[in-house]
C-alpha cells in the first residue's frame with residue numbers, strides 16, 4: 001500500500017504510540033466490533049455525561065490503519081458533544097469516499113484520506129468510527 005510519506009508517518013506514529021489505549025474501570029459504554037476481512041478487533045469504551053463524550057479509550061488488535069484510526073478517533077472525540085462527534089463520523093465517511101474534508105479538531109485524521117484508494121482497507125479505517133456511532137446511538141435508546 002503506497003501512501004504519501006507524510007501521511008504514512010502520521011499513521012505510523014498513532015500506530016506505534018496509540019493515544020487513549022487501555023480500558024476504563026468507571027461505568028462506561030463498551031462497544032466491540034470486528035472487521036473480519038482484515039482480522040481487526042476493537043473494543044471501544046466511552047464515558048458520557050450531559051450529551052457529551054467525556055472520555056474514550058480503546059483496546060484490541062489489528063492492522064496499522066485500524067489501530068491508528070482508533071487512536072485518532074478517540075483523541076478527536078473526547079470532550080465533544082454527541083452531535084459534534086457524529087458530524088466527525090459523517091465527515092470521516094466522506095473522506096473515505098475521496099471527498100476533500102477537513103478535520104479542524106485533529107488534522108492527523110486527514111492522513112487517512114489516502115485509504116480511499118484502497119477499497120479493501122476502508123473497513124479498517126472506519127471500524128473505530130462505526131463503534132463510536134454505535135456507542136452514541138446506544139445513548140439515545
Ligand code: ZN
Nearest residue numbers: 038040063124
Ligand atoms: Zn485492517
